[in-house]
Amino acid sequence: DAGVIQSPRHEVTEMGQEVTLRCKPISGHNSLFWYRQTMMRGLELLIYFNNNVPIDDSGMPEDRFSAKMPNASFSTLKIQPSEPRDSAVYFCASSQTGRTEAFFGQGTRLTVV
Amino acid sequence: KQEVTQIPAALSVPEGENLVLNCSFTDSAIYNLQWFRQDPGKGLTSLLLIQSSQREQTSGRLNASLDKSSGRSTLYIAASQPGDSATYLCAVPSNDYKLSFGAGTTVTVRA
Numbered sequence: 001d002a003g004v005i006q007s008p009r010h011e012v013t014e015m016g017q018e019v020t021l022r023c024k025p026i027s028g029h030n031s032l033f034w035y036r037q038t039m040m041r042g043l044e045l046l047i048y049f050n051n052n053v054p055i056d057d058s059g060m061p062e063d064r065f066s067a068k069m070p071n072a073s074f075s076t077l078k079i080q081p082s083e084p085r086d087s088a089v090y091f092c093a094s095s096q097t098g099r100t101e102a103f104f105g106q107g108t109r110l111t112v113v
Numbered sequence: 114k115q116e117v118t119q120i121p122a123a124l125s126v127p128e129g130e131n132l133v134l135n136c137s138f139t140d141s142a143i144y145n146l147q148w149f150r151q152d153p154g155k156g157l158t159s160l161l162l163i164q165s166s167q168r169e170q171t172s173g174r175l176n177a178s179l180d181k182s183s184g185r186s187t188l189y190i191a192a193s194q195p196g197d198s199a200t201y202l203c204a205v206p207s208n209d210y211k212l213s214f215g216a217g218t219t220v221t222v223r224a
Binding site: 004031033042043045048050055056091093098099100101102103104105106107109 | 211
């Protein structure tokens with residue numbers, strides 16, 4: 001398996017624009033996570049899906065953030081409108097279940113100017 | 114709330130020396146603990162997963178121990194190489210799915 005695949009790897013956008021980050025989890029994994037990494041706060045869980053259903057979105061910072069998982073092989077994280085403080089590295093991770101080993105993608109480095 | 118601490122924050126050693134990285138957590142009611150490696154500008158690579166029933170887990174030159182009762186885990190890297198230079202992160206579950214991460218230990222192995 002190619003592992004967790006994220007796109008794009010880098011995104012630079014202007015404040016106010018919509019940003020969509022994409023993730024393809026490892027085939028057969030039922031759990032999908034979106035994390036955000038910043039120097040100040042480290043790694044934080046944004047949202048957790050199990051069997052394509054959002055279970056915990058308490059980490060989503062604001063209504064500007066939304067995430068979907070239309071099927072078992074694809075998820076998106078959308079920020080609309082984007083702000084400079086959203087600049088961070090966003091990671092997608094998957095695991096067979098919520099309790100098993102988590103595998104992370106390469107991340108998307110987002111810069112909002 | 115699960116709090117994870119990693120000491121030291123940074124470590125620099127000459128090539129060949131053994132590395133000892135420490136991780137402590139506040140809530141000992143965990144079912145596993147995971148060690149990751151992160152290279153600059155890259156994602157997290159899973160190194161080892163230790164189940165709560167295990168005392169240690171080994172993979173090549175890496176050995177991780179777990180002492181649930183004291184809330185501690187240690188990652189040992191034997192005979193370090195310059196390619197081991199990276200940030201090492203410890204992650205502990207806060208509930209059935211959410212991982213709490215330490216801030217990491219940044220390792221530099223000097224050739």
